[in-house]
Amino acid sequence: MKVTRELLREIRNDLPMKLTITRLGQHGPIGKHSDGFFRFQCPFCKELRATVNPKNNLAHCFSCGENVNNIDLMMLQGHDFLPAVKILGNWLDQYRRDLSDGRSTA
Ligand SMILES: [Zn+2]
Numbered sequence: 001m002k003v004t005r006e007l008l009r010e011i012r013n014d015l016p017m018k019l020t021i022t023r024l025g026q027h028g029p030i031g032k033h034s035d036g037f038f039r040f041q042c043p044f045c046k047e048l049r050a051t052v053n054p055k056n057n058l059a060h061c062f063s064c065g066e067n068v069n070n071i072d073l074m075m076l077q078g079h080d081f082l083p084a085v086k087i088l089g090n091w092l093d094q095y096r097r098d099l100s101d102g103r104s105t106a
Helices: 006-013 019-028 070-076 081-100
Strands: 031-034 037-040 050-053 057-059
Touching: 006 037, 006 070, 019 031, 019 070, 019 081, 031 081, 050 081
Parallel strands: none
Antiparallel strands: 031 037, 037 050, 050 057
16 A cells, blocks of 8 residues: 555545544544534543544544544554554545445444
């Protein structure tokens, strides 16, 4: 996998954060749907107020004000940048395959 600017953009904007958090399972933050938004436990302040913006798939914490994307989330789990990008790139491929098969995992 070649790490391009375009790939990084797609990982941040096109791979649903909910899917990343679901995949992380017990290693990742807890999340829930409320008021039409997906929210998860902020890795910085631990409040359940990191909220994914459906327009750009980026999360903003309404408690501490931090912003988090998919790559940040993986790195906060202890992954280095390149391994994080590779894992997310694979999940993005799989997500797109599922979409084109008419299945949704998100
Ligand atoms: Zn926070």
